[in-house]
Amino acid sequence: MNTFDVLELVPLMPEIIVLTMASIVLLVDLYISPQRRGIIQILSLATLVLAALATLRLHTGETAIETQRLMNGTFVRDQMGDVLKVFVYLTVGIVFVYAKTYLRDRNLYKGEFFVLCLFGTLGMMVMISAGSLLSLYLGLELLALSTYALVALDRNNPLASESAMKYFVLGALASGMLLYGMSMIYGATGSLDLATIREQVASSADSVVLGFGLVFIVVGLAFKFGAVPFHMWVPDVYQGSPTAVTLFLGTAPKLAAFALAIRLLDNGLIGQLGNWQLMLVMLAIASLAIGNIVAIAQTNIKRMLAYSTISHVGFMFLGILAGTDEGYEAAMFYAIVYALMAAGAFGVVILMSRAGFEAEELEDYKGLSQRNPWYALMMLMLLASLAGFPPFVGFFAKLQVVKAAVGADLAWLAVVAVAFAVLGAFYYLRLIKLMYMDEPETSEPVQPAADLGAVLSLNGLAQLVLGIFPGPLIAICAAAF
Amino acid sequence: MMDWPILSVLIWLPIVGGVAVLMLGEKRLELARWTGLAAAVATFVLSLPLFQAFDRGTPNMQFQELVPWIETFNLNYHLGVDGLSLPLILLTTFISVLVIVGAWGAINQRVAQYLAAFLILEGLMVGVFCALDAFLFYVFFEAMLIPMFLIIGIWGGPNRVYATIKFFLYTFLGSVFMLVALIYLYLNADSAAILDLHQLPLGLTEQIWIFIAFLLAFAVKIPMFPVHTWLPDAHVEAPTGGSVILAAIMLKIGGYGFVRFSLPITPDASLTLDWLLIGLSLVAVVYVGLVALVQQDMKKLIAYSSISHMGFVTLGLFIAFAIFARTDGTSGAALGVEGAMVQMMSHGFVSAALFFCVGVMYDRIHSRQIADYGGVVNTMPWFAAFMVLFAMANCGLPGTSGFVGEFMVILASFQANFWYAALAGLTLILGAAYSLWLVKRVIFGDIANDKVAKLKDINFREGLTLGALAVAVLGFGIWPQPLVDLMHASVDNLLTHIAQSKI
Secondary structure, three states: OOOOOHHHHHHHHHHHHHHHHHHHHHHHHHHOOHHHOHHHHHHHHHHHHHHHHHHHOOOOOOOOOOOEEEOOOOEEEOHHHHHHHHHHHHHHHHHHHHHHHHHHHOOOOOHHHHHHHHHHHHHHHHHHOEOEHHHHHHHHHHHHHHHHHHHOOOOOOHHHHHHHHHHHHHHHHHHHHHHHHHHHHHHHHOOOEHHHHHHHHHHOOOOHHHHHHHHHHHHHHHHHHOOOOOOOHHHHHHHHOOHHHHHHHHOHHHHHHHHHHHHHHHHHOHHHHHHHHHHHHHHHHHHHHHHHHHHHOOOEHHHHHHHHHHHHHHHHHHHHOOOOHHHHHHHHHHHHHHHHHHHHHHHHHHHHOEOOEOOOEHHHHOOHHHHOHHHHHHHHHHHHHHHOOOOOHHHHHHHHHHHHHHHOOOHHHHHHHHHHHHHHHHHHHHHHHHHHHOOOOOOOOOOOOHHHHHHHHHHHHHHHHHHHOOHHHHHHHHHOO | OOOOOHHHHHHHHHHHHHHHHHHHOOOOHHHHHHHHHHHHHHHHHHHHHHHHHOOOOOOOOEEEEEEEEEHHHOEEEEEEEOOOOHHHHHHHHHHHHHHHHHHHHHOOOOHHHHHHHHHHHHHHHHHHHHEOEHHHHHHHHHHOHHHHHHHHHHHOOOOHHHHHHHHHHHHHHHHHHHHHHHHHHHHHHOOOEHHHHHHOOOOHHHHHHHHHHHHHHHHHHOOOOOOOOHHHHHHHHOOHHHHHHHHHHHHHHHHHHHHHHHHHHOHHHHHHOHHHHHHHHHHHHHHHHHHHHOOOEHHHHHHHHHHHHHHHHHHHHHHHHHHHHHOOOOHHHHHHHHHHHHHHHHHHHHHHHHHHHHHHHHHHHOOOEHHHOOOHHHHOHHHHHHHHHHHHHHOOOOOOHHHHHHHHHHHHHHHHOHHHHHHHHHHHHHHHHHHHHHHHHHOOOOOOOHHHHOOOOOOHHHHHHHHHHHHHHHHHHHOOHHHHHHHHHHHHHHHHHHHOOOO
């Protein structure tokens, strides 16, 4: 049973690559002259490409890979994990491109940003592939500790330090909750292995300890997702962090959080579906309501996008809580699409800002379509996609989760969700209005760096292209479950 | 039948043209304008073979195209037309050309973006009428909102932002409930093909919920009393082209939605709730007609008159159920539905023409207030002739297209209930009152002020636009038979279908 086979390491290659390369980047950064720091970004991007190649190595054609349980069950390699990992690399890659000019303009361009992001990525990968509560927690903490440090990256900024502190305290509390829940699950089932837990939960009668454990697990999950009423940290951290860090925080970790939910709730505790479904219903409605309503009152774009994130989390829960493969597919599609949309939206915030001017107020976007029609159009597409208007891909994300809810006999919940989607449309429209229908206050043209501009254009156009041809991405998500 | 995908061309040609215009941008403006016009004219010309080749003897979908779109969910890019959608497609391509021509004089800033928005909108509207897959329909239906949002919001009047956000949120709110209904139907039928949904058996309670969801979407769009309030705001603030498209085509999408979705998918709920729809339609006809009478703003007056006229459309559609309840025959019911369809076409021409007329005056004096005009006939005789003709058509004078639809619907109402017909008939008086009073105050009388005295008559471009619409209005008024022939088989088929219970 406990024999170790070197070949078991092969499926772990992506993780090994990211770990090794992150350490190399850390070392290179120590010995390189500041003028040559550009190479750090190249190395980091190369890491992601290598990891992607290693992940995709086994995949041929449309058939899903077989699920492998390795390292005594602590590590699972399956189709869902690989798909999520590939999109994590993609989003983190986008983050690296967008972040470069931002960091350079503000004297924050240091190896730490990339190293911490890479360690965070590693944490996400471990979470995505976790087969036991232990590895799940390990990955979660690796991600969390990296992000705490990232938020405090700009240490001279009191706002950033404050939000780092808040994030750390609340994040640690959430981890504590999750860990407490895990300990109860362990107490009820006698195992840390998710597969064993699943069997135990299915065979044993409802126990009080299990129920308690589930409550704490869901609370911890809700914290990590930023679902109402555990959302307080989201707006403060989004607003306080340097935009490049917000960009990282707001995108890839959502994919990891989705994996966390699936590993815990489906792979481990599907036997308790009746209980956690109700909890997620309440979290989803609260998130949709608070997220969409409070976003209307915001004047700071990062805060507005933070509340918009909260409402999107509500939609993701709509898919997860269905407890069916269709629901998980829908939620996964939503998470992937959301990560890409959010990356683009924060990308535009970075595009508009320059040293000494953060472009954080909604007013700063006045008349963008006259200052630069192309990027205004990209932002229009991103916002329309976030709001869920067809023919942009955000529509298909919403369509699928609503369909999952209707399919789970929760048509009333679907009606509530779409009603809040209409409410949410308002604040996206207001930003479109500012960009297109108001006169600019400055005639200064918006000229982004070439790499930022190119990737941002691709990011914007992807909303339209994926919206007109959503089939392949839907098929990829469908194959994962 | 055609050996090339005519419907796809009609959808994508204007969209591609719009993107091309956008790419040309403001710097190559003349080229952009001509490209836009070429795209619109080409689309119109290419839509004519549709009229020629259409087989009038069958209610089946014609010119079908089917390409798998999202295979995981079995959604298809499925297009086709029948007698109900074909006239509306032709209306769309025709009016769009006029709007592009109309932009020449009226719009001076961000012209390329303006033209692009209209061309993309045209493609999407044609898509709405062609789509035979419920989700494809929804995608086109919703996607239309974005260009229209920008058109009103960028090129509109002083209060444009309020109007455009109100327009957007109203229609979006209506349509999301339709989305939930479509998902429910899709999961039950295991197919998203609209024709499959027509055959899906449903219990009465389900039907009523689904009917209400559809009603929210289409009643806002058409618009029906009491969810009509966005329309006057949107019309008043929109630029001329925006008002024209909104009145001539977008409102028709609501009516089309009723005949394509509500009636055939939920016939029993329609039968159960026909009193509600008939009642609301009569309120629209009478009450909103009275509201139109007191308007001081020309565009607002025409907007309220549009709501009143669209009340005839919903009346004609739902009177069929009242007739079923009294008699066995479908002939009277056919009169009602065909009347509604003819009314939609006629209103498309007449309201477009009236908004163009207001646009002509607005371009010269920059006011829409009736009080700022008077005696226009003295300085603009040609224009006055057109305006009087369209006002007559608006009040349903025999010989104009406005008469045909209203007459058919009133005749059908008689077969259901005398009082329905009596109330509906009031529109002939009310319509005449507000239309003629408008003409009296604006066109006739003494020259009211210096601005009117300095007016120049319409130029060639404006004359061409108004002339084309005048030909259409008179043509369909004198000889509506080609139009009725086009839709006859489809209407009969629809009535046979909805006369049978689905429970």
